Amino acid sequence: MSLADSRPGQAGPARGRPRSEAVERSIIEGVMKLLEDGVPLADISIERVARTAGVGKATIYRRWSGKEELFVDVLRATEPPDPQLPGISMRDDLIALLEPLRRRGLASRSSVILHNVYAQMKSSPKVWAAYHATVIAPRRRTTFEVLRRGQRDGELRQDVDIELLNDLFMGPMLVRAVLRPDAELPEDLAAQIVDRVLEGLRPDQP
Amino acid sequence: MSLADSRPGQAGPARGRPRSEAVERSIIEGVMKLLEDGVPLADISIERVARTAGVGKATIYRRWSGKEELFVDVLRATEPPDPQLPGISMRDDLIALLEPLRRRGLASRSSVILHNVYAQMKSSPKVWAAYHATVIAPRRRTTFEVLRRGQRDGELRQDVDIELLNDLFMGPMLVRAVLRPDAELPEDLAAQIVDRVLEGLRPDQP
Amino acid sequence: MSLADSRPGQAGPARGRPRSEAVERSIIEGVMKLLEDGVPLADISIERVARTAGVGKATIYRRWSGKEELFVDVLRATEPPDPQLPGISMRDDLIALLEPLRRRGLASRSSVILHNVYAQMKSSPKVWAAYHATVIAPRRRTTFEVLRRGQRDGELRQDVDIELLNDLFMGPMLVRAVLRPDAELPEDLAAQIVDRVLEGLRPDQP
Amino acid sequence: MSLADSRPGQAGPARGRPRSEAVERSIIEGVMKLLEDGVPLADISIERVARTAGVGKATIYRRWSGKEELFVDVLRATEPPDPQLPGISMRDDLIALLEPLRRRGLASRSSVILHNVYAQMKSSPKVWAAYHATVIAPRRRTTFEVLRRGQRDGELRQDVDIELLNDLFMGPMLVRAVLRPDAELPEDLAAQIVDRVLEGLRPDQP
DNA sequence: GCCTAACCGAGACGGTACGTCACGTCTTTTA
DNA sequence: TAAAAGACGTGACGTACCGTCTCGGTTAGGC
DSSP, X not given: OOSOOOOOSOOSSOOXXXXXXXXXXXXXXHHHHHHHTTOOGGGOOHHHHHHHHTOOXXXXXXXXXXXXXXXXXXXXXXXXXXXXXXXXXXXXXXXXXXXXXXXXHHOHHHHHXXXXXXXXXXXXXXXXXXXXXXXXXXXXXXXXHHHHHHHHTTSSOTTSOHHHHHHHHHHHHHIIIIIOTTOOOOTTHHHHHHHHHHTTOSTTOO | OOSOOOOOSOOXXXXXXXXXXXXXXXXXXXXXXXXXXXXXXXXXXXXXHHHHHTOOHHHHHHHOSSHHHHHHHHXXXXXXXXXXXXXXXXXXXXXXXXXXXXXXXXXXXXXXXXXXXXXXXXXXXXXXXHXXXXXXXXXXXXHHHHHHHHHHTTSSOTTSOHHHHHHHHHHHHHIIXXXXXTOXXXXXXXXXXXXXXXXXOSTTOO | OOSOOOOOSOOSSOOSSOOOHXXXXXXXXXXXXXXXXXXXXXXXXXXXXXXXXXXXXXXHHHHOSSHHHHHHHHHXXXXXXXXXXOOSOHHHHHHHHHHHHHHHHHOHHHHHHIIIIIHHXXXXXXXXXXXXXXXXXXXXXXXXXXHHHHHHTTSSOTTSOHHHHHHHHHHHHHIIXXXXXXXXXXXXXXXXXXXXXXXXXXXXXX | OOSOOOOOSOOSSOOSSOOOHHHHHHHHHHHHHHHHTTOOGGGOOHHHHHHXXXXXXXXXXXXXXXXXXXXXXXXXXXXXXXXXOOOSOHHHHHHHHHHHHHHHHHOHHHHHHIIIIIHHHHTOHHHHHHHIIIIIHHHHHHHHHHHHHHHHTTSSOTTSOHHHHHHHHHHHHHIIIIIOTTOOOOTTHHXXXXXXXXXXXXXXXX
16 A cells, blocks of 8 residues: 555565664654655655654665655645545535535645645656546545436536536645645535536536 | 746846856756656656656756755746636636636646646645645636626625636636546536536616 | 765765776876876966876766866875884984975976876865865874884983974975975985984983 | 056157056056955955956956956066065075965955965966066075075085975975964964975084 | 946845755664 | 664765946046
C-alpha cells in the first residue's frame, strides 16, 4: 500500500533486524510537524527530517527513494477516508462525495500540507502518477458510477456528458483550493454546487 | 509591471550604467528554453539559467530576489493577452474569456511552463500573491462584470450567486489543467461549459 | 599536532564514519603539487585545491577553517626535521642548526612553497602565531640552549647578549630568503656566518 | 617615479581633461586609513578602496593595473627618506643606515602597513622586483659603499666578505620585523649590532 | 566661447571564488 | 542486519570582487 516497502528483492523470511514501524511513523509524523509549524516545503530537507525524527538519513533512504516519494506517503496519511455514500439519491451521494473536499479546505493541518505538498508533487510526473492512481482516479470513478446510476434511475438526463459534469462538480472546490485558498467555504457549499449544476438537467426538462 | 525593477531606493535620474533590457529578455527566454527542452523544474537552478542565458549570476540576482520571483515573470511572459470581448451577448463574452485557457492547455510551450512553474510558485505565498493580484484577480473581475451585465440585460437570472457561477465556468478548465493534464480539450469545450452552466438559468425559467 | 583536528567538541569514542587520513594527505599533496607547478599562491583557491585533490570543498572546510590554516599545515609538511646536534662543540651545533635553512633555500620544492606561503601566512596574526609557536619558537629555544651551553663550557664570552647573537646567526639566512631569494648560497655559508660572528667572542679575547 | 602614470602611449601634449592629482592622493590615503583602522589586507578590495576614497573603480584601474601595483605606491609613501650619512666614521654611517629600520619597526602606522603589504607584495614577482629595484637595492648599494670606504680608510679588515657583512647588519632588524614583530627594539639596537659585528674585524686584529 | 577629448562617479556586466548546505552514498560502531 | 552517526564527492546557494564596459556629467586645453 505505502510506497515505503522497497526491501531489496527476496522471498524468504526477513533476515537480520526487522525494520521498526515506529521509526516509519516517526518520520512521517516529523514531516507533518514541520509542515504544521509553518516551515516552507522548500526548507524541508531529508537531512532536516532525519534530525527532527531523530533518525539516520540512511534509514529514510532505506524506505523511500527520495523526498517526493516520502511526501506522497505523507499526503496519503492526511487523506480523509473514502466517504460513505448514503446510496438513496444521486444528489445526496454527490454531496457526500464533495463534502470531504470542503472540509479539508477548512482544516488547517490538512490544508497547509495539501497546499504545499500537492504543488510540489506535481513537478514529478512519476510521483504524481502514483498519487493520481491511488487517490484521484478512484474518486473520479466513484463519481462516474454515481452519475450513471442517476441516469439509470431517472434522476439525470441521458444526453449529458458525464465527464464534463464531473468537472463541474469538482471545479469550484478546486478553484477555491488552488486559486483562492483564503476563500470562505459556506457549510452548504457542496449542496449549492450540486443543485446549481443539476438545475435544468432533470429528465423531465427540455 | 514586471517584478524585475528592484533598483535600490532612489528617485533621481538613473546613475551609472543602465540595466540592459536585452539581458532581461535573454534570461526569461533562457528559462523558457530549458522548460521546453523538458528539463524538470527542480533541475533548473539559477546557476544553470545563468549558463544558459550566458549571463552572470549576479545579473539575475540584481533583478529578482530568487528563483520564484523570476518564475513569476516567466509565467507572466507566457500569459495570453487579455481577450477582446465581443460585447454582444453574455454567452459569447464568457466563451471569449474561457477560450484562452483552453488554448493554453494545448500549446506545448505554455503548457509545460504552466504545469510546472504554476505548481512551484504556489509554495511561496508572497510570490503567489503577486501573480494572483496581477493575473488572476483582474480576470475574475472581468468575468464578474460580464455576469452582472448579463443580469442587467436580462440574459441571466437575478438570484444566482455570481461567485459560484464564476467558479463553475473556470472549474473544468482548472480540473483538466491541474488534475488531468493529459485530458483532451475539444474545440467547443468553452461553449460546452458555458451552455451547460447557463442551462436553466435564463430569467424566463422557474 | 596538525591543525586539522577540529572535530566538534565531544569526548566519547568517535561516532559515525571516521575521517579519512588518506584524504587529508591528498589535500596537502594537492596544494604542494600546485605550488611546484608554479601556480601563484593567489591563484590557489580552495575550489581549485578540491579539484586537484579530487575532493569536495566541504571535506576541506571540515578540517581547516580557511585557506591560511590549510597553508600552515602545508608549510609544516615541508619543514625539515629538527636537526641532530653533534653535541661536541658549540660551533658545530650552531652550524648544524643553520644548515637546514640553507638547504631549504636551495630545494626548489620547499623554496617555492616557502617563499609564497610564508609571506601569505604573515597577514593572519592567528595563523602566524600557530606557526611561530610550533616551528619558530622551538628552534629559537634550541639555539639559546646551545649558546648557553657554550658559555658554560667556556666556548663563548659570558657578557654577550644571547638574543642578539641568535639574530645575527639567523639574520643572513633570512635576508637571503626574504630580500634576495635569488642569492647564491655557498656550501659553507653556515660555517662562514658562525665563524664571522664568533670571531672575537671567545672568552680569551678582550 | 610613481607607478601611477600608465597613460596610454602617445607623444603629443596631453589632450582632454588631465588626471586629478587630488584623486590620486585620496586613493592612497584611503588605503592607509583602512590599514590603520586594522582592516586585514586580504579584506581590502579595490571596490572597498573606491568606496572609501569616494572614487569610481575605473579611476583606480586607470592609474594602477591591480591591487599589488597600488600597494607598491602605498608602501613607497610610507618609506622613510634616505638617511643622511654623517660621513665621519664607518661605524656612525652604518648606525645611521640601520636606525631608520629600527624606527619604522616602532611606528604603528608604518609598521602595520609594512607588515601586511610587504608580505603580500612578495607573492607577485614583478611587483616585488619594482620595489626591490627602487627601495631595497639602493640601500644595499649605499651600505656596500660605506663598507668599502671603511676598508679603504683602515676601519675594516680587507679580507671580510662585504656581502655577508651587509647581511649581518641587516639580519637582526629583519628577524625582528619578520619573525618577532612584537620584539622590543632598544634605543641603541643599531649601535649594538654594528659594534657586535665589527668586534674583532678591525684591521689591527689577527 | 565653443569643441572635443579625456576625466570623473556610478554602477551594470560576465566571471570566479567564497563558505554553507543538502543531496544520496558510504563506512563505522552499537544493538 | 538494522540503526544512528557522520564522512564523502557533488553541486547549488546567495554574496562579494574581479576587471571591463557603458552611462550622464565635468573640466580642461586648442581653435
